[in-house]
Amino acid sequence: MAAQFEIQLFTNRMIVRNISTGQTIVRVATQPFSSTRLLIGDLDAAEQLLGGIIKDMEGWRRFLRSAVKASFQPMEQCEGGLCPVEAQILCDLGVRMGFTEVEII
Numbered sequence: 001m002a003a004q005f006e007i008q009l010f011t012n013r014m015i016v017r018n019i020s021t022g023q024t025i026v027r028v029a030t031q032p033f034s035s036t037r038l039l040i041g042d043l044d045a046a047e048q049l050l051g052g053i054i055k056d057m058e059g060w061r062r063f064l065r066s067a068v069k070a071s072f073q074p075m076e077q078c079e080g081g082l083c084p085v086e087a088q089i090l091c092d093l094g095v096r097m098g099f100t101e102v103e104i105i
Contacts, residue, residue, distance in 0.1 A: 038089070
């Protein structure tokens with residue numbers, strides 16, 4: 001069974017929940033990834049934060065050997081929906097993290 005994460009994105013903050021275990025980690029970025037115009041304005045900083053959260057999850061090493069699904073849910077700066085560029089940024093973040101399937105809610 002593939003691991004599955006639900007990732008809620010806020011301005012410079014993420015909430016990540018492992019659907020299988022129910023474990024949730026909330027973290028504020030020490031290096032800001034949001035800009036005044038984009039929820040993810042710095043992809044490298046967002047990747048660093050999300051990677052740190054995943055590594056703090058119980059059993060994170062087994063995620064490296066299995067298929068991992070992720071659902072990204074922007075919670076701020078998304079009035080009127082995401083434009084194609086913003087959706088692509090989220091997909092790129094998923095690819096960088098090694099997720100095999102990415103859904104944008």
